[in-house]
Amino acid sequence: MDPIRDKILKRSKESNQDVIGKILSYAAIILILAVVVSIFAFVFAKGIATFTENHASLKDFLTGTDWNPNVKGEDGKPLVGALPMIVGSFAVTLLAALFATPFAIGTALYMTELSSSKGRAFMQSVVELLVGIPSVVYGFIGLTVVVPFVRSHFGGSGYGILSGAFVLFVMVLPTITSMTVDSLKAVPKHYKSASLALGATEWQTIWRVILRAALPGIMTAVVFGMARAFGEALAVQMVIGNASLLPTSLTNPASTLTSVLTMGIGNTVMGTVANNALWSLALVLLLMSLFFNILVRMISRKGRM
């Protein structure tokens, strides 16, 4: 056998390396995909058991206000009205976004339009530090500072949606700020120059040109912040009071999907109605986070057109 012919026909060491590399990197990505798919499959399978096995009606789940899965109602179906938690989750999320958005936009504008490069670097590290503070620490501060503050200034026990919204406000502020900064930076420089050249003041330029151009990006940032607020568990659970009642005021104890989940899973037995009902709440959380994701995609697609 001709050794040269043999060498050319055989796979080289390099192409073998490439095959190994491809296998390794494809395996890693398939593993991640499998994790995502199985999270959805498991939570979905567990979440619908309340309706398929325990015969609770979906309508009661979404509109009922009695949360007591161990007890059966008059119609023989378990009481799984999750409306108080759903309302609670949306209330803290929307309030937090409402408080945080003006602050985030202001800070972002300061960083991109007004400050010197030193000021920008300083604010950048402020934002990074705010992101880095763990959520239990926010919860602890909420317990020792925000709850007493709300109690003495707004009445009630201090535990409730308002306290939850205050804590979430600080938690989502850095998320919204840093994404808003990115979208403000993406506005072409000549927009600003053109506006200033027309004699517009700095504020007119910011308000009518820069913010308009960056609007889709800012909206994406707010939705991301809301997604984070909606899924936050411990910090909210520590200050919201954990009462599964339909909230009547901002300062009464309430509950969110995440707070009921963290409190409940350990106190219920796998496979019981009470446990299945909690998994249904987890499913709602999962679907909401999917919804926020789709919303972000829709906004950024619209913004590009």
Add this chain to the structure above:
Amino acid sequence: MNPKKTNTLALLMIRIIAVIVVVILAFLIGRILIQGLPHISWKFLTTSSKAFTSGGGIGIQLFNSFYLLILTLIISFPISLGAGIFLAEYAPKNALTNVIRMAIEILSSLPSVVVGLFGFLLFVVQFKLGFSILSGAIALTFFNLPLLTRNIEDSLNSVPKLQREAGLALGLSKWHTVIKVILPEAIPGIVTGIVLCAGRIFGEAAALIYTAGQSATSVDFTKWNPFDASSPLNLFRPAETLAVHIWKINSEGIMPDAEQISAGSSAVLIIAVLIFNLSARFLGQKLYQHLTAAKQG
């Protein structure tokens, strides 16, 4: 009001908002440190916690937090390295790649409590691992993978295309080029990303409550055989971390000094996160100078 006055007023407002944000951060950090530092002592950091009486420490929780952090990084780094290399180097530009990217994005935005519950269902209940460090580390891996993957992808992408062409022109395989040429150049960015992820893992609690558990079994720091039941390295013992400890004593703690312990623990957590943040910057810069021809200082 004329435009000039509006302008001055509006710009002033923006400055005031920025100052308020700084004040909020200063207040948070200041409050945590002032409240917590007086409770931190060598004894507090090394003794074990007490359930009913005052004077408990956080020794085991602190060890658990670091052990869990290291385990999580050991599991998640190779996977996200592979996935990052795939996305940066091998991924074809087609619909499937888009689906993969979307899946990773969704995974990164899932609430951590849902990820924790999934870990609970799969590892604690289905695979019968029980509340254990291993279950906790795997749950944290899920929640860490998307961030680390994106970080590695970005760091690889920031290496100029010329380097890849140079490698291929020398007859190296693509894999060899990536591992020996591209990856070393991307190391500073990757290290910064890992350290920042470490800060996040260190403070995470929601994903751990039902995977690593809420109890700190006493361990014997003289036994280092991982298969010994009371060894600190045992993978199958329940391990309450520092962050879970803070949550636990605030929601159901009955020791008289619960508030002091949480203040002290919060301060320790914050200091750890600060150290992670600062070292991420420092390490990234130093490594960059070390690995490239960038000027010192």
